[in-house]
Amino acid sequence: MLVMDEAFDPHWGEAWTRAQVASSLTMPHTYALVVDSEGRIDRPADAREPAGFALIRSAPGEEELLLIGVRPRFRKRGLGRILLESFFTQARKKKADRVFLEMRANNPARSLYTSLGFEQIGHRPDYYRLSDGSRIDAITFGKSI
Ligand SMILES: CC(C)(COP(=O)(O)OP(=O)(O)OC[C@H]1O[C@@H](n2cnc3c(N)ncnc32)[C@H](O)[C@@H]1OP(=O)(O)O)[C@@H](O)C(=O)NCCC(=O)NCCS
Structure with a gap:
């Protein structure tokens, strides 16, 4: 939640609450x-100073990235990429052959996702509602792994 609170601009309304995260986990x-x-990638309970996280849902044959965030002061050092590559590794271990994610249309993270092969x-018009109403x-991305 430390990362969640710092990484997501409230304007976009993307951050999850503690209750939502706890319930999903x-x-x-x-x-x-x-x-x-x-x-270093860790399980949450073992993490030293957490800099970023990814929340992931598995289904038979595919995995979905639900959320990814890196604290502003740790950005642009490749940590987002490390999280995404670890996501692919976990998905391969579970024999998934596709991974998915969805983002708001203007998210600059798009270039990170496409550089990794997404x-x-x-394209879902008017899919997300922002804090100002x-x-x-929404743009959906897929990648074969
Ligand atoms: C997206 C995010 C996780 C990337 O984390 P990161 O640790 O900076 O990622 P990396 O250092 O591995 O990669 C950086 C790349 O991401 C892209 N990028 C992502 N967000 C960016 C931003 N706000 N401004 C510029 N580039 C951005 C660029 O392509 C950049 O590549 P470059 O360093 O070659 O210019 C981080 O920007 C973040 O937490 N954003 C806010 C939360 C969010 O929007 N999450 C995604 C939707 S759930």
Whole structure:
């Protein structure tokens, strides 16, 4: 939640509450990866100084990135990429052959996702509602692993 509180601009309304995260992690197929400032991937309970996290849901043959965030002061050091590559490794271990994610249409993270091989597979107009009540499209990405 330390990362959640720092990483997500409230304007976009993307951050999850503690209750939402706790509830998702009680589901057997949802898990979190945490990266520390040195780029080490840990299970949340073992993390030293958490710098970023990814929340992931597994389904038969595919895995979905639900949320990824890195604290502003640790950005642009490759930690987001480390989290995504660890996500691919975990997905391969579970014999998934596809991974997915969805983001608001104007998210600059798009260039990170495409540099890792994600391709746009869907576009949902006016899908997300922002804190000021306006709406923004969602873009869905997929990647074979
Ligand atoms: C997206 C995010 C996790 C990337 O984390 P990171 O540790 O900075 O990622 P990396 O250092 O591995 O990669 C950085 C790349 O991400 C892209 N990027 C992501 N967000 C960016 C931003 N706000 N401004 C510029 N580039 C951005 C760039 O392509 C950048 O590449 P570059 O360093 O070659 O310019 C981080 O920016 C973040 O937490 N953003 C806010 C939360 C969010 O929007 N999450 C995604 C939707 S759930």
